[in-house]
Amino acid sequence: MYILKNAMHNLVRNRGRNLMIGGIVFVIIVSVVTALMINNTAGSVINDYQTRFGSEVRLSPNQQKLQEEARQNSVDGMMRLSVPQIAPEDLIKYGQSDYLQKAVYDVSANADSDDLIAVNADLGPGGGPRMMRMGPDSTGMPSGDSGVPGGGIQYYFRMTNAFDEFLNGTRTLDDAYDTTDFQGRFPDNINECLVSSDLMDASKLSLGDTVTVTSRMRDMSSTPENEIITEINWDLLIVGVYSDLTQTDNDLNNLQSAYEDRRNEILTTFDTITANMNDNPAGIRVNATYYLKDPDQLEAYTAELRNKGLSTVWDVSTDSAAYNRIVKPVVALKGITLTFVIIVLIFGAIILALLASIAIRERKYEIGVLRAMGMKKLKVLSGLWTETLAITLICLILGLGVGTLIAQPVTNILYQQQLAAVEESTVNQFPGPGGPGGMIQGQGRTVSGFMLPGGSSDVQPLQKLDVSLNGLTILEIVAIAILLSSLSGIIATQRITKYEPIKILMERN
Amino acid sequence: MEKDQITQNADTSQNVDTSQNVLMLDNVSYRYDGAKKPVLKNLNAAFARGKIYTIVGKSGAGKSTLLSLISGLDVTTGGDILCGEDSLNKIDRDKYRAQNIGVIFQGYNLLTNASAVQNIVLSMNISKSPEKDKKAYAYALLERMGIDRETADRKILKLSGGEQQRVGIARALAHNPEILIADEPTGNLDKETENDILEIFQNLAHTANHCVIIVTHSRRVTSIADVVYGIKDGMLAGYCSHGTGPEKV
Numbered sequence: 001m002y003i004l005k006n007a008m009h010n011l012v013r014n015r016g017r018n019l020m021i022g023g024i025v026f027v028i029i030v031s032v033v034t035a036l037m038i039n040n041t042a043g044s045v046i047n048d049y050q051t052r053f054g055s056e057v058r059l060s061p062n063q064q065k066l067q068e069e070a071r072q073n074s075v076d077g078m079m080r081l082s083v084p085q086i087a088p089e090d091l092i093k094y095g096q097s098d099y100l101q102k103a104v105y106d107v108s109a110n111a112d113s114d115d116l117i118a119v120n121a122d123l124g125p126g127g128g129p130r131m132m133r134m135g136p137d138s139t140g141m142p143s144g145d146s147g148v149p150g151g152g153i154q155y156y157f158r159m160t161n162a163f164d165e166f167l168n169g170t171r172t173l174d175d176a177y178d179t180t181d182f183q184g185r186f187p188d189n190i191n192e193c194l195v196s197s198d199l200m201d202a203s204k205l206s207l208g209d210t211v212t213v214t215s216r217m218r219d220m221s222s223t224p225e226n227e228i229i230t231e232i233n234w235d236l237l238i239v240g241v242y243s244d245l246t247q248t249d250n251d252l253n254n255l256q257s258a259y260e261d262r263r264n265e266i267l268t269t270f271d272t273i274t275a276n277m278n279d280n281p282a283g284i285r286v287n288a289t290y291y292l293k294d295p296d297q298l299e300a301y302t303a304e305l306r307n308k309g310l311s312t313v314w315d316v317s318t319d320s321a322a323y324n325r326i327v328k329p330v331v332a333l334k335g336i337t338l339t340f341v342i343i344v345l346i347f348g349a350i351i352l353a354l355l356a357s358i359a360i361r362e363r364k365y366e367i368g369v370l371r372a373m374g375m376k377k378l379k380v381l382s383g384l385w386t387e388t389l390a391i392t393l394i395c396l397i398l399g400l401g402v403g404t405l406i407a408q409p410v411t412n413i414l415y416q417q418q419l420a421a422v423e424e425s426t427v428n429q430f431p432g433p434g435g436p437g438g439m440i441q442g443q444g445r446t447v448s449g450f451m452l453p454g455g456s457s458d459v460q461p462l463q464k465l466d467v468s469l470n471g472l473t474i475l476e477i478v479a480i481a482i483l484l485s486s487l488s489g490i491i492a493t494q495r496i497t498k499y500e501p502i503k504i505l506m507e508r509n
Numbered sequence: 510m511e512k513d514q515i516t517q518n519a520d521t522s523q524n525v526d527t528s529q530n531v532l533m534l535d536n537v538s539y540r541y542d543g544a545k546k547p548v549l550k551n552l553n554a555a556f557a558r559g560k561i562y563t564i565v566g567k568s569g570a571g572k573s574t575l576l577s578l579i580s581g582l583d584v585t586t587g588g589d590i591l592c593g594e595d596s597l598n599k600i601d602r603d604k605y606r607a608q609n610i611g612v613i614f615q616g617y618n619l620l621t622n623a624s625a626v627q628n629i630v631l632s633m634n635i636s637k638s639p640e641k642d643k644k645a646y647a648y649a650l651l652e653r654m655g656i657d658r659e660t661a662d663r664k665i666l667k668l669s670g671g672e673q674q675r676v677g678i679a680r681a682l683a684h685n686p687e688i689l690i691a692d693e694p695t696g697n698l699d700k701e702t703e704n705d706i707l708e709i710f711q712n713l714a715h716t717a718n719h720c721v722i723i724v725t726h727s728r729r730v731t732s733i734a735d736v737v738y739g740i741k742d743g744m745l746a747g748y749c750s751h752g753t754g755p756e757k758v
């Protein structure tokens with residue numbers, strides 16, 4: 001007890017020296033707290049993205065194989081490169097695997113209807129069959145091109161099962177059309193749908209009306225000489241109305257067709273759109289997103305897909321481009337902070353060791369006096385340790401506080417630098433998709449006949465890294481603080497065991 | 510046995526009950542590390558309760574060295590020092606220093622950054638003094654040594670040599686040790702305080718029945734000694750003194 005009291009007295013008695021040691025420990029702790037906070041935050045961001053993008057499987061057509069195929073089929077010197085489609089039932093088959101955590105299907109169909117008058121109908125229909133034209137001098141980079149000569153089929157409407165916008169609030173159920181016997185709701189049975197309020201008004205519809213919608217597609221086997229058109233019809237019951245805020249004024253001013261206007265989207269269920277696809281798959285596009293339970297099982301999953309009949313034209317991969325784009329700056333930052341921590345700790349330890357050594361030398365006489373009075377070595381040591389620990393503890397508390405305060409601004413500066421560096425090196429490698437609007441919505445659409453290389457570049461790197469102090473960081477800091485104070489303690493121990501009190505006192509006398 | 514002989518010597522030479530002996534030198538020799546000649550050679554002596562001993566000798570004779578051995582700060586290179594039945598070479602010398610003896614060092618050896626009263630309280634803590642209010646006790650003790658409260662609260666660094674000496678004496682007495690060892694304790698004191706201190710020593714030995722061992726040059730100090738030892742050429746010679754000056758036993 002008196003050891004503790006005496007240690008506290010000593011802290012005050014030797015303020016000058018203690019302030020110097022404390023100052024150095026403080027600087028070390030602030031630096032380490034800041035760096036560790038950044039490091040650990042970066043670590044968890046990397047982990048998060050690793051599971052998100054490392055496990056998201058992407059099926060993309062192998063461009064080389066596609067071109068070879070097109071060259072072989074070329075008749076008039078013009079290569080017609082038709083992007084292969086995976087049949088919806090195959091996509092569903094691929095989704096039934098033990099390797100997968102889940103499979104998400106997004107389905108859409110292009111449609112027309114005599115019962116509906118499209119919003120912005122005067123812009124005319126749009127969309128059309130996707131054919132990729134590749135000239136002989138092609139760079140190999142296909143571009144979405146709807147203007148296929150020979151008359152593509154065009155549409156006013158699009159059916160989809162994507163309800164994501166209701167989650168982020170850009171679409172909401174509109175109760176203005178509710179009547180006493182029909183209140184707007186989401187579709188939960190087959191052949192029920194939601195339409196936009198604008199489409200309701202343009203077509204003069206009420207809740208509970210049924211509309212007939214038709215999807216027409218040119219069959220895969222069609223040739224310009226022999227057009228084969230297939231058709232699917234749906235009788236859809238309007239069970240709800242949505243208000244649409246997904247488009248800005250600028251978007252609306254730049255619309256090329258009514259088809260592009262998202263207010264012409266008819267929202268219905270997966271089962272509704274795919275109900276007849278077995279007879280007539282060509283009219284429907286199914287996008288599937290697969291999530292592996294473990295990113296390392298990609299190879300095994302690929303083998304399973306090949307077994308199930310997936311053509312080698314399709315590459316199976318995880319979304320490494322998006323992963324790299326997002327994670328690279330974070331990884332770089334993590335590396336910097338780790339190096340920083342190591343350097344600070346090495347130099348800090350050396351400085352502290354020297355200081356401890358000087359301090360003990362300075363206190364040799366004091367130690368001699370205590371020993372002469374009969375204080376045991378162990379007690380002298382525990383007194384010194386108590387002093388060091390107290391200094392460390394104070395610095396730890398102050399350091400954690402200050403470190404937490406400056407960590408975010410420091411992160412912002414460092415992260416912006418990394419972001420700029422990575423953006424510069426990747427911006428030309430991953431051009432955005434050239435496909436028409438309305439085709440790719442939400443995030444993580446990975447499997448699609450329209451997928452272009454680097455197609456997930458809509459996934460942007462984090463613009464800001466929010467650092468925070470977590471339990472792990474605190475634990476690490478405490479461990480480092482204990483280690484630092486132990487270092488001084490060990491040096492003190494070693495010195496004290498070496499000197500006998502009489503020798504110390506004699507030197508003095 | 511050597512020890513028996515010493516005991517007998519002490520017995521016959523000093524005419525006291527051997528059971529009063531608290532400390533005995535048994536053929537003690539000491540040589541500093543690396544020194545050619547030993548400082549102390551085959552010393553034999555006994556120190557008893559209730560008596561004041563002074564050790565005299567020229568500067569460099571080895572008086573301080575002997576005290577450091579007696580006070581358990583160093584160990585003999587030959588022979589033995591016995592505290593009661595136990596050899597100082599074998600017992601827990603930290604505990605011995607803390608509880609059995611009080612040492613007034615020639616160089617005071619106080620904690621210079623702490624106040625006088627803190628020095629004494631710390632010493633009492635180390636020796637596990639049963640005193641309840643250690644601080645009050647320390648102030649009172651210092652008062653007896655002529656250190657007032659204001660001075661007692663000052664850092665040792667800011668005290669004069671004489672004041673430091675008094676604090677050193679107070680500290681040595683703080684835990685009421687059975688053996689008090691002092692190295693030139695009155696060197697820096699004026700006559701009046703010296704008298705006070707000597708009175709304390711006398712009370713300690715003759716009233717409280719403690720053993721007081723003092724290294725000194727002062728005739729006044731020697732005059733109160735019951736036994737005077739002289740060190741010369743590393744050897745110890747015993748004198749008896751009863752206020753009439755050194756007298757061979």
Ligand SMILES: Nc1ncnc2c1ncn2[C@@H]1O[C@H](COP(=O)(O)OP(=O)(O)O)[C@@H](O)[C@H]1O
Nearest residue numbers: 506541544548567568569570571572573574575
């Ligand atoms: N640490 C030491 N190492 C070597 N010799 C020493 C040491 N301390 C003292 N001496 C020598 O031992 C002798 C006795 O010293 P000391 O006991 O201090 O004498 P005194 O106290 O009688 O004046 C002296 O010759 C001194 O030089």
Ligand SMILES: [Mg+2]
Nearest residue numbers: 572573615692
């Ligand atoms: Mg001396």
